[in-house]
Amino acid sequence: MTKIIIYEDNASLLESLESLLSLTGRYEVVGAFLHCQQVVEQVNTLMPNLILMDMDLPEVSGVEAVKRIRQIDTMVQIIMLTIFDDNEHVMEAMYAGANGYLLKKHASEKLVNAIEEVMAGGAPMSPSIARMIINNMQQPQSIVANNYQLTLREKEILQQLSQGNSFKMIAAALSISLDTVRTHIKRIYEKLQVRSQIEAVSKALNEKLV
Amino acid sequence: MTKIIIYEDNASLLESLESLLSLTGRYEVVGAFLHCQQVVEQVNTLMPNLILMDMDLPEVSGVEAVKRIRQIDTMVQIIMLTIFDDNEHVMEAMYAGANGYLLKKHASEKLVNAIEEVMAGGAPMSPSIARMIINNMQQPQSIVANNYQLTLREKEILQQLSQGNSFKMIAAALSISLDTVRTHIKRIYEKLQVRSQIEAVSKALNEKLV
DNA sequence: TTCTATATCACATGATAAGGGTATTGCACG
DNA sequence: CGTGCAATACCCTTATCATGTGATATAGAA
Numbered sequence: 001m002t003k004i005i006i007y008e009d010n011a012s013l014l015e016s017l018e019s020l021l022s023l024t025g026r027y028e029v030v031g032a033f034l035h036c037q038q039v040v041e042q043v044n045t046l047m048p049n050l051i052l053m054d055m056d057l058p059e060v061s062g063v064e065a066v067k068r069i070r071q072i073d074t075m076v077q078i079i080m081l082t083i084f085d086d087n088e089h090v091m092e093a094m095y096a097g098a099n100g101y102l103l104k105k106h107a108s109e110k111l112v113n114a115i116e117e118v119m120a121g122g123a124p125m126s127p128s129i130a131r132m133i134i135n136n137m138q139q140p141q142s143i144v145a146n147n148y149q150l151t152l153r154e155k156e157i158l159q160q161l162s163q164g165n166s167f168k169m170i171a172a173a174l175s176i177s178l179d180t181v182r183t184h185i186k187r188i189y190e191k192l193q194v195r196s197q198i199e200a201v202s203k204a205l206n207e208k209l210v
Numbered sequence: 211m212t213k214i215i216i217y218e219d220n221a222s223l224l225e226s227l228e229s230l231l232s233l234t235g236r237y238e239v240v241g242a243f244l245h246c247q248q249v250v251e252q253v254n255t256l257m258p259n260l261i262l263m264d265m266d267l268p269e270v271s272g273v274e275a276v277k278r279i280r281q282i283d284t285m286v287q288i289i290m291l292t293i294f295d296d297n298e299h300v301m302e303a304m305y306a307g308a309n310g311y312l313l314k315k316h317a318s319e320k321l322v323n324a325i326e327e328v329m330a331g332g333a334p335m336s337p338s339i340a341r342m343i344i345n346n347m348q349q350p351q352s353i354v355a356n357n358y359q360l361t362l363r364e365k366e367i368l369q370q371l372s373q374g375n376s377f378k379m380i381a382a383a384l385s386i387s388l389d390t391v392r393t394h395i396k397r398i399y400e401k402l403q404v405r406s407q408i409e410a411v412s413k414a415l416n417e418k419l420v
Numbered sequence: 421t422t423c424t425a426t427a428t429c430a431c432a433t434g435a436t437a438a439g440g441g442t443a444t445t446g447c448a449c450g
Numbered sequence: 451c452g453t454g455c456a457a458t459a460c461c462c463t464t465a466t467c468a469t470g471t472g473a474t475a476t477a478g479a480a
Contacts, residue, residue, distance in 0.1 A: 376466075376467095377466075377467075378466085392467085392468085392469090395467090395468085396468080396469070396470090399468085399469095405468075406468080407468095
């Protein structure tokens with residue numbers, strides 16, 4: 001049976017959620033709290049499989065609580081409960097380690113469904129948040145064509161450099177002379193408009209050239 | 211009116227999709243193709259607002275097509291059509307720049323809905339893919355506590371180093387002597403277990419220490 | 421108060437990198 | 451059949467970095 005802890009500062013909502021879950025017979029509410037100050041101890045003691053966490057808790061916010069939980073437990077599933085879904089706090093919570101979220105106004109109809117999804121390894125979230133997230137991850141492949149016209153060999157050497165290899169090591173790894181490595185590096189610096197290893201590596205890693 | 215291009219190698223499905231969309235009266239199908247070899251030209255010429263792209267096209271895959279489209283147009287909305295949703299190709303497509311996807315078996319009921327969502331700035335996707343994506347972005351804040359016990363000053367210096375600054379520049383920026391920078395750097399190397407700038411920067415950037 | 425951690429500075433030596441040339445080979449393209 | 455480019459290689463000089471050893475000042479913990 002799925003063990004659940006609920007954090008929700010609205011006492012009546014907390015009670016509703018508890019009854020709703022208990023009535024299904026499939027979930028055991030092992031804890032229900034109005035704040036999450038002792039969240040770490042509670043998770044450690046009660047060992048839930050799932051946590052319903054209100055986003056807007058007094059004192060310690062739900063997002064902060066998620067971060068704390070993830071320090072000690074990476075397995076427990078966490079669903080955020082929130083009133084609005086059009087703000088960055090939801091993104092932040094997902095980054096912090098939440099597995100999904102549910103609008104409070106949809107709680108009664110969709111709660112059980114969301115729990116099933118999360119326990120099955122899914123992540124219930126609204127399309128608009130999903131969009132924010134994918135926009136976020138698409139940025140790296142920058143549109144401003146990070147095209148410095150590096151040749152294959154140059155990219156190879158830049159890659160090696162970015163992994164922390166010295167000129168000597170690169171020469172050995174690629175079976176070419178130290179001086180050849182130097183020559184390539186010079187060209188790379190010209191093309192990237194930098195003057196040292198670190199600048200090149202910094203640029204390469206930041207712009208995902210490697 | 212929303213202008214749409216459809217890519218789908220199954221001719222009868224292509225036709226169904228086309229009629230389905232035309233019948234709503236809200237969409238104009240300005241192009242319908244069995245392959246996406248000329249995707250760039252077609253997008254440039256037809257200037258659609260939305261593209262329905264089959265994942266499994268012969269010759270040039272749907273994912274490849276998305277990449278090409280994103281080279282020339284970052285605004286057009288792209289919905290992937292796929293048979294399975296439990297594979298990495300979907301993730302790959304989202305990374306490449308797709309805005310959402312739809313299982314073919316759900317096309318008839320959910321297509322219009324998915325289009326509305328995408329045009330409204332959402333990203334329709336299944337919970338399992340959403341989960342993959344958020345798992346992906348949570349990794350950086352590694353659980354294996356990237357705790358090298360760096361002091362504040364050391365972090366500051368490592369940060370400067372990661373931005374491509376030389377010892378001299380760091381000394382100037384922090385108003386300390388070159389030798390002091392050296393001393394800090396030595397400690398940083400010891401703590402990170404590295405032997406050179408690049409290794410340190412590489413480690414710092416990869417493990418998000420900065 | 422004494423110990424410890426942090427931050428600061430100095431000097432010295434050998435290693436590595438930066439920046440300037442120059443040159444050969446092979447391959448593709450009009 | 452040159453021309454241009456990529457990849458290879460060598461030389462030289464100067465600048466920067468790696469590393470060791472030692473020292474001072476200061477704030478907080480034992």
